Amino acid sequence: MSEPNRTTTSTPKDTATSGADAESVTPILQARGLVKRYGHVTAIDGADFDLMPGEVLAVIGDNGAGKSSLIKALTGALVPDRGEIRLNGEAIRFSGPQQAREHGIETVYQDLAVAASMDIASNMFLGRELRRTGPLGSVLRMLDKKRMREEAAAHMAELKIGLRSLTQTVDTLSGGQRQAVAVARAVAWARSVVVMDEPTAALGVKESGQVLDLIRQVRDRGLPVILISHNMPHVFEIADRIHVHRMGKREALIKPSDYSMAEVVAIMTGALTVGSDGGKATVADAEAARAAGLPTT
Template sequence: MSTETPVLEARGIVKRFGHVEALRGANLTVGRGQVVALIGDNGAGKSTLIKVLSGVHQPDAGEILIGDRAVQFSSPVDARREGVETVYQDLAVADDLSVAANLYLGREIMRRGALGRLGLLDKRAMRRGAAEALEQLGVSIPRVTIPTGLLSGGQRQSVAVARAVVWATDVVILDEPTAALGVVQTQRVLELIARVRDAGMSVVLVSHNMPQVLEVADRVEVMRLGRRTARFAAGEASTDDLVAAMTGALATEPDDGEAHAK
């Protein structure tokens, strides 16, 4: 195991909703420049954990670390300020806005001087920045002025991922990024995830698709019943290993609740 400080770490996260304990001491470790897949059956706690890491929910116990600093996220704005961006399954792109406007949504560039103080946007600068960002990430879009709603599902997903990558400094969390996409569109999104990783960004990938996980991830962390119960190097695991860990057929280590692929 590497001794390098993780770029993002969750330790002993507990989250309750009334009498339901959704997270029961959950852990997650994300190394720099890694794609870490987070998997588990429905109800395992994956969605709750990423919502804690993205500031949507506040934990009842445990801590979140960015590098070696403990941080507290009271809202998604706090998480973004710390360099953690999240792309949820519903994308949250504005279909009626252009690709460029979506990339700068909430972070618009204002015109200089008095025009900017009057609230006028520097649309040319945003178009230029969007085109450069998409080119660097290898995202193929007809033009950045096209309304996002006219794009294919894979292109819309790529725009959402690109927006997160542009503004993240540490980690991009992707919640089921290939759900409801066709084969070709799915492959393009997976290739984009690999390019993001190769550019030095860390990615947390939440997915139910085991073959995709093994294709793109460097490491897989398995959740079951609100806790991390197993960790694998993706190159040393099979789909059967992952399913066994998800269902509890794989025995866990009693000292820290983790099982490691041999």
């Protein structure tokens, strides 16, 4: 590949844009009024989205809230019926996932999409294999395995991922190590955004911690991260902001430091509601709020 061409903007966590300052900064990825219907079923109902430079944005929502459809629209896997998507301030319409990847948006799926029988370096370059120079590559189409191993090793070292050998097959790795390979592959090719779909699902405590450290390193390198997760402790540990999705659209965009975990869950379920300014939550469903152990007055 040699080193992928990056155009990201680095914004440390402690200076991440928010509030009034965020209004003067162009979002890396933005959507307005997205709509997607399947017959009488509305999967996305006028959804908005904003991902700022250098942040980890957690996207949460109950099952059936439409967050998966939203992410698919943002990554080209789904074409919305209406609405606008902007990347770095420019309107864009993805016709498929490959076009999103060409614009620097990489996704780490929950099932990882790794080839278990292939080695680590081959997985890093899966679908983007490097060929040898000269007739060996152009005519005989021989792969440059040495170069791929060297570049894969450099990416692993950059993210401080320690593996015994890049020639070992992925099926010999633990769940956390496989996740690390998938993350490293996404980061190696991403120029704009890395999307992580439930990256700690089915992982133990130690491996989950390692994945969260990887997310921090990705953010600290200047790549904003969209984190889809049901794990609220992980969301509160790693996210700079939280996008709460409910009934096909954004219910709230808040900072985890402003709310308790119980309050965020209550917003997600409709017990509490938040204004567009992300201010103080108010009770929308007193019975549901009491069930969550929250005051209703």
